[in-house]
Amino acid sequence: MSSDKVHVEHCKGVNGLDKVILRESRHCSAEVYLYGGQVTSWKNALGEELLFLSSKATFRPPRTIRGGIPICFPQVGNIGSLERHGFARNRIWSVDPDPPPCSSNISQKAFVDLILRSSEEDMKIWPHRYECRLQVALGPTGDLMLTSRIRNTNTDGKPFTFRFAYQTYLFVTDISEVRVEGLETLDYLDNLMNRERFTEQEDAITFESEVDKVYLSTPTKIAILDHDRNRTFELRKDGLPDAVVWNPWDKKAKAMADFGDDEYTKMLCVEAACVEEPITLKPGEEWKGRQEISAVPSSYCSEQLDP
Incomplete structure (x- = not known):
C-alpha cells in the first residue's frame, strides 16, 4: 500500500504520547x-480544523486534554463520588486486539478500535470490573463516528450504574454568531x-453569556449553525438521550x-450524553452508544433538518 493510501497510522504525538491518525481518500x-x-x-477535505483544542492544552498525564472529544465515564459532571467527568479521560487506552464485528459501512477503512479495562487502581475508587470499547471512524465523506460499548x-454478581458523555468541543468562528436547533421546547x-x-x-x-445545561429526552439529530463560516455541524446520536x-x-x-482567556469565543460544547437517568448493567450485560458528526454548508443542511 503506497503512503498516500495509508488510512490508519500509529505514531507519536505531543510529549511522546501514542496517537493514531485516520485519513480518508x-x-x-x-x-x-x-x-x-x-x-x-x-x-475536512480542505484541511480546516473542525474541533476546538485549547492553545494551552496540556498533554501531560494525569491532566486531561482540554478540547477535542474527551470521554466522560463512569460519571458526568459532579454527579457521583468520583472526580469530575470520571476517570476514562485520563487513563491510557489500548488498541483493542479483539474488537466486535464492525457494524459500519464495509468500505470504511479509516477506523481504530480502542479498549479500556478496569485496573486495580480504578477498583479502589470505583469497585467494579468493566470493559469500555471505543471505535473512532471516518466515513467516506469525512463524517466523524464514535461508537462506545460498555460491558459489566x-x-x-453485582450490577453497576454509570453515566456517559462525548464532551465534544466544536470549533466555531464566533460564539455570538452560533445557533443550536433541535432542542427548542425541551426540558x-x-x-x-x-x-x-x-x-x-x-x-x-x-x-451571550455562560451556559451549562443538560437537555432531556432530546431528538436523535441536533444542528449547530456557525453563521460566520456558513457551516452547520449535524450531530446524530443513538443510545444517548440527553x-x-x-x-x-x-x-x-x-x-x-x-x-486561553478569549478562547471561549471560538468553541461550543454540544455533547451526546446520558445524564439524568443513569445506565445500569448486570454482569455480562453490554450498553452501546453512538455519536456521528458531519459538517456541511449551512444552505444545504437547513433544508435537511427534521421539522
Missing part, C-alpha cells in the same frame, strides 16, 4: 490519542442554578489554567 482526517481515548483533531465484567437541567429544571422557551439557542450544551464565557475561561 478525500483528505479528511482525525487524530486519536490513546491517552484518554480522545479525539483531538478532525479536519464483575465476577461477584433542561441548569447546572448554573443547582440543576433546577426548566423548559426551553427560545426558538433556537443562541449565546444533550449537554456548555460554554464557560469570559470569567470561567480566565480561571482555567489550560484555557
